[in-house]
Amino acid sequence: MWEKSYAQQSHAPAAALIWNAVFVLEAMTMTAKDIQVCINPHFDAVALWIGSFGGADSPCDISRGVFAAKRGVPRLLDLFKRYGIKTTWGVTGHSMDSFPKAGEMIIEDGHEIGIHGYTHENPLAMTREQETEVLDKTFDIIKRMSGKAPVGYMAPWWELSPNTVELLLARGIQYDGSLMEDDYHPYYLRVGDKWTKIDYKKKASEWMVPWKAGKEIDLVELPASWLLDDAPPTMFVKAFPNSHGWVTGRALEEIWKDQFDWVYRNHDYAIYPLCIHPDSAGKPHVLMLLERLIDHMMAHSGVRMVTFAEMAADFRKRCPFGSGKDPGGRSGL
Numbered sequence: 001m002w003e004k005s006y007a008q009q010s011h012a013p014a015a016a017l018i019w020n021a022v023f024v025l026e027a028m029t030m031t032a033k034d035i036q037v038c039i040n041p042h043f044d045a046v047a048l049w050i051g052s053f054g055g056a057d058s059p060c061d062i063s064r065g066v067f068a069a070k071r072g073v074p075r076l077l078d079l080f081k082r083y084g085i086k087t088t089w090g091v092t093g094h095s096m097d098s099f100p101k102a103g104e105m106i107i108e109d110g111h112e113i114g115i116h117g118y119t120h121e122n123p124l125a126m127t128r129e130q131e132t133e134v135l136d137k138t139f140d141i142i143k144r145m146s147g148k149a150p151v152g153y154m155a156p157w158w159e160l161s162p163n164t165v166e167l168l169l170a171r172g173i174q175y176d177g178s179l180m181e182d183d184y185h186p187y188y189l190r191v192g193d194k195w196t197k198i199d200y201k202k203k204a205s206e207w208m209v210p211w212k213a214g215k216e217i218d219l220v221e222l223p224a225s226w227l228l229d230d231a232p233p234t235m236f237v238k239a240f241p242n243s244h245g246w247v248t249g250r251a252l253e254e255i256w257k258d259q260f261d262w263v264y265r266n267h268d269y270a271i272y273p274l275c276i277h278p279d280s281a282g283k284p285h286v287l288m289l290l291e292r293l294i295d296h297m298m299a300h301s302g303v304r305m306v307t308f309a310e311m312a313a314d315f316r317k318r319c320p321f322g323s324g325k326d327p328g329g330r331s332g333l
Contacts, residue, residue, distance in 0.1 A: 033302025051120030054239025072278025093138035114152035
């Protein structure tokens with residue numbers, strides 16, 4: 001429209017005025033953008049190496065977890081304070097118990113705190129009793145230290161057990177940030193989805209069964225994404241044969257910016273949940289990446305930095321439970 005208006009101005013002033021008027025009218029009636037960004041640090045520290053990354057017997061790996069509390073947390077908090085943004089931290093109970101000073105720094109700066117296991121345990125590996133104990137322990141730690149009951153959950157390994165959802169609802173949890181059915185739009189979680197595993201000892205007809213959707217429940221899902229997680233590309237893990245850890249900040253920046261730009265271009269409303277870890281995001285090349293990314297995002301109108309709790313509450317207003325509204329556009333479900 002701008003190019004057309006400019007051409008008209010060069011050759012026919014009256015036509016230019018008409019085209020400019022049309023442009024202004026379109027701008028006034030255009031749907032406002034609301035792109036909600038949440039930076040979501042996972043304060044795993046030592047718990048990550050004990051519970052998930054195979055470093056329980058390695059003094060070196062354990063020391064890397066200590067770094068997360070000693071340097072990573074303060075550096076990230078300084079970054080957020082400089083930009084005046086609030087974030088949501090998924091914390092392990094082990095990190096808050098082991099490094100209370102770092103935990104108190106997060107709370108004092110006014111960031112939201114969500115549950116992320118105690119020692120970064122895989123929910124699929126635990127019994128119901130174990131998962132209940134882990135959930136209650138971390139819930140109580142967060143409530144005691146912050147003075148607020150947590151309303152959000154981010155599962156370690158982003159895995160939910162058959163018991164997780166029931167346990168979350170019983171404790172008043174309002175949202176989960178673990179699954180990946182969507183990427184840039186919240187949705188209501190389902191329970192009871194069914195699929196059939198392949199067993200080559202049986203007849204093929206026994207496993208050739210389609211996936212079936214379960215029942216939607218009143219728990220908001222803020223979808224996670226391995227493509228919006230700094231750990232796989234920037235954190236070297238000795239126990240993992242496919243581990244990386246040497247991706248440059250510039251390379252990762254390209255991926256994250258491309259995703260943001262596509263979302264901004266194609267949606268008026270969307271969320272952008274970015275998962276980071278003080279272990280890796282506390283290093284200079286990732287800190288500088290985050291600065292450039294935040295600058296890039298905030299240069300766009302209609303972009304705001306929010307917490308997960310704010311994202312979930314806003315989604316409930318847009319799409320009340322049971323309304324059947326899907327803010328993501330066309331769906332194949």
